[in-house]
Amino acid sequence: MALLSLADYQSQWLGGDTSDATARQALLDGLAEEIARWLGYPATSTGAYTVESASYVQIEGENPFSPFYGSAHVRLAAAPVSAVSEVMIVADGDFSAGTALTSDDYQTRDLLSMDRARVQLTGVSITDGDAIRVSYTAGHSSI
DSSP states (O other): OOSSOHHHHHHHHSTTOOTTHHHHHHHHHHHHHHHHHHTTOOOOTTSOOOSBSEEEEEEEOOSTTOTTTTOSEEEOSSSSEEEEEEEEEESSSOGGGOOBOOGGGEEEESTTSSSOOEEEESSOOOOTTOEEEEEEEESBSOO
């Protein structure tokens, strides 16, 4: 569900005027994207910005100054998180050749809260040179 539908905009703000629907929809889409960016939502896996439920891929640890080195958790950038579908750690940055961790190797904390969720690794930590990729679903199911 969009922040403001074209039909609601036309009836509530334009007195029912339906002209220029394509341009007005583009305006509403742009405003919704800017609101998501302002709220701090990252780009989804398709490159869009939204507060609605969407898929995200987050990669951490490729930077040698990353705060995640030596830790056993990754703080996810979008919230609320509804599901984590994959966690993968690789030493060489090549995720295509990596193996995903089993769900026994990680837990999620603070799911469905407004605070950013964390993926808590169990018995696994990120060491110098490692990179971690988390694929997850986050955002609001209704606005």
